[in-house]
Amino acid sequence: MFSHDLLNHIKNAKSIVALTGAGISAESGVPTFRGENGLWKNHKPEELANAQAFLRNPKLVWEWYHYRRDIINKVNPNPGHYALVKLEEYSPEFTLITQNVDNLHKLAGSRNIKELHGNIMRNRCVDCNRRYEINEIPDSDIPRCSCGGMIRPDVVLFGDLLPADALNESIYAARNCDLFMSIGTSALVQPAASLPIEAKNYGAYVVEINFEKTVISSLVDVSIPGKSGEILPELIKALGIE
Ligand code: OAD
Numbered sequence: 001m002f003s004h005d006l007l008n009h010i011k012n013a014k015s016i017v018a019l020t021g022a023g024i025s026a027e028s029g030v031p032t033f034r035g036e037n038g039l040w041k042n043h044k045p046e047e048l049a050n051a052q053a054f055l056r057n058p059k060l061v062w063e064w065y066h067y068r069r070d071i072i073n074k075v076n077p078n079p080g081h082y083a084l085v086k087l088e089e090y091s092p093e094f095t096l097i098t099q100n101v102d103n104l105h106k107l108a109g110s111r112n113i114k115e116l117h118g119n120i121m122r123n124r125c126v127d128c129n130r131r132y133e134i135n136e137i138p139d140s141d142i143p144r145c146s147c148g149g150m151i152r153p154d155v156v157l158f159g160d161l162l163p164a165d166a167l168n169e170s171i172y173a174a175r176n177c178d179l180f181m182s183i184g185t186s187a188l189v190q191p192a193a194s195l196p197i198e199a200k201n202y203g204a205y206v207v208e209i210n211f212e213k214t215v216i217s218s219l220v221d222v223s224i225p226g227k228s229g230e231i232l233p234e235l236i237k238a239l240g241i242e
Contacts, residue, residue: 002238006222009205010239013178015093018084019170019195020228023184023210025102027229028075030068034186040064051159055126058150059141065153069120069134077108080183083232085109090241095173097166099185099192101155114166114173116192122154167191174199182208184228187216196220 010016022032031037033045040048043064047053054061085108088094096113098105101120105113123132127149137143143151156162170192174180180199187193196216200206206220209231217223224231236242 001234002224003222006205006207007238009179010087010235013091013205015095015173015177016087016091016179016181017095017097017173017177017195017199017204018087018181018183019174019185019192020084020096020098020100020105020183021185021187021192022100024080024228025075025078025100025104026184027078027080027227028102028104030071030075030100030102030104032184034188040067046158049155049157051157054150054152054157058152061152062141062143065120065155072102072104072120075102075104077104078229079233080228080231081105081108081110083236086236086241087232088112090239093177095170095177097170097173097192097195099189114170116156116162116166116170118153118155118163120153120155123151124154125149125151162191170195171198174204175202177204180204180206182206182210182216182220183232184210185214187214 026032048061048064081104084096088110094112096105096110098113098115099117101117103119103121121134123137125145125147128145128147130145132151137151145151174195175198177199180196182196196206208217208220208223209228211226
């Protein structure tokens with residue numbers, strides 16, 4: 001299933017980066033953003049995960065995040081998440097960059113995680129930036145901070161800047177790794193989407209795992225078609241580190 005070339009690149013890599021998207025959590029039961037189950041009440045993710053939309057219609061955006069949190073609260077990491085933990089233990093240096101806000105990599109046991117799009121379990125006031133745990137949010141359609149400002153999920157919405165540290169560390173890791181894996185992402189949302197290309201331009205061997213072709217499939221060194229919850233455990237097995 002895996003070429004010697006790929007296995008040798010993994011075995012010899014001093015530094016590995018994995019970039020994950022919604023696809024890695026699909027087998028846990030978290031819907032992806034695009035594709036069949038991507039729409040929620042006929043809204044595209046760009047219309048809901050949107051800073052302007054939140055200010056215009058916070059009730060609708062909160063409803064979507066409550067819906068997503070309810071799903072995430074009920075699910076568990078899958079074999080794909082756990083295989084990446086094994087790969088982290090195996091590799092001299094390993095960085096896991098995720099666009100997911102679902103906390104599943106952390107729950108699985110991954111350690112060096114860069115959360116590019118925040119974390120759905122955190123919240124903050126849009127005015128004073130006070131942080132709120134989920135159980136501290138006032139029970140209201142449009143929860144408000146003690147300062148009067150609106151509370152919003154502490155995730156990156158379209159129109160927001162990405163957390164600077166996570167972004168800079170991700171770019172650095174992509175430029176300095178020997179092997180880059182793009183897993184379960186449509187590679188459509190910037191700046192995360194340019195990380196595999198950045199890695200390739202800086203000399204890394206780039207692998208994609210996705211059950212469909214993406215905009216980067218023709219640019220990577222190896223594109224492995226299939227589900228990450230099946231491919232990644234097979235890969236770990238082939239490396240003898242299951
Ligand atoms: P998408 O929904 O755009 O893409 C998910 C990708 O995962 C698709 O290419 C699927 O083919 C693939 N996929 C689905 N199930 C899979 C499986 N079991 N194994 C392997 N691949 C699988 O999700 P992202 O690329 O993560 O941003 O989307 C990027 C960003 O767009 C999200 O972080 C979010 C969204 O709007 C914000 O909210 C800011």
